[in-house]
Amino acid sequence: MDKYGVGQDPYCYAGTPILRNLLGIRDDPTLEAAERDLTVLTAEEIQFAPPPYELDYLKSLHHQLFSDLYPWAGEIRTIDIAKGETRFCNVQRIEPEAGKLFTRLKRENYFTDLPRDQLVSAVAEFYGDLNVVHPFREGNGRTQRMLFEHLVINVGYEISWEEIQREEWLHANIAAYYCDYDAMIAIFDRCIGQPLDELPSDP
Numbered sequence: 001m002d003k004y005g006v007g008q009d010p011y012c013y014a015g016t017p018i019l020r021n022l023l024g025i026r027d028d029p030t031l032e033a034a035e036r037d038l039t040v041l042t043a044e045e046i047q048f049a050p051p052p053y054e055l056d057y058l059k060s061l062h063h064q065l066f067s068d069l070y071p072w073a074g075e076i077r078t079i080d081i082a083k084g085e086t087r088f089c090n091v092q093r094i095e096p097e098a099g100k101l102f103t104r105l106k107r108e109n110y111f112t113d114l115p116r117d118q119l120v121s122a123v124a125e126f127y128g129d130l131n132v133v134h135p136f137r138e139g140n141g142r143t144q145r146m147l148f149e150h151l152v153i154n155v156g157y158e159i160s161w162e163e164i165q166r167e168e169w170l171h172a173n174i175a176a177y178y179c180d181y182d183a184m185i186a187i188f189d190r191c192i193g194q195p196l197d198e199l200p201s202d203p
């Protein structure tokens with residue numbers, strides 16, 4: 001079994017839970033460290049872009065973040081995956097479900113011009129719902145957080161994940177899977193900062 005509980009995983013080296021990767025790394029701690037280091041570097045190079053925010057945009061972020069490590073970077077996964085009790089979207093439903101969510105986002109004008117409290121709730125709910133789609137074999141969290149940085153900056157606010165602890169993040173994502181968004185709302189209330197036009201400018 002691999003860490004997703006799906007038996008032999010074609011993304012992994014045979015008989016192991018280690019994802020095949022372009023660096024030929026064969027152990028989990030080294031691969032995790034490489035992922036972390038590479039994505040920190042690539043994230044710095046990714047430029048903010050305005051809407052439209054849609055599945056192709058998410059795929060492009062994933063590709064930019066992970067193409068030095070995984071040959072399938074930017075591609076929708078081809079196997080079903082789960083974490084804990086959470087079963088993410090079936091492969092066949094990824095594109096339709098993501099399409100529904102991004103269509104709703106566009107219809108809501110990418111959350112432009114909402115009062116801050118409504119923005120926080122809308123962003124939190126959208127985050128939880130998109131997490132359930134989990135389009136990629138790995139790297140969904142980092143890619144989705146980057147999309148949400150762009151989404152929030154686009155409507156004129158700062159965003160920072162710095163104070164969010166891993167455990168509370170996990171708890172909020174699991175609760176959102178059961179359509180309880182309170183913990184996610186509390187998190188985004190802390191992550192979303194001041195309107196950018198109210199920040200003091202450099203002296």
Ligand SMILES: Nc1ncnc2c1ncn2[C@@H]1O[C@H](COP(=O)(O)OP(=O)(O)OP(=O)(O)O)[C@@H](O)[C@H]1O
Pocket residue numbers: 083084085086131136137138139140141142143169170173174177
């Ligand atoms: N049991 C769960 N139920 C719902 N969502 C979960 C669960 N476990 C983890 N998650 C979500 O999945 C994300 C991790 O997905 P994945 O491993 O594909 O992304 P990552 O970028 O490698 O990880 P991370 O977000 O930890 O940096 C977490 O950020 C969290 O949002």
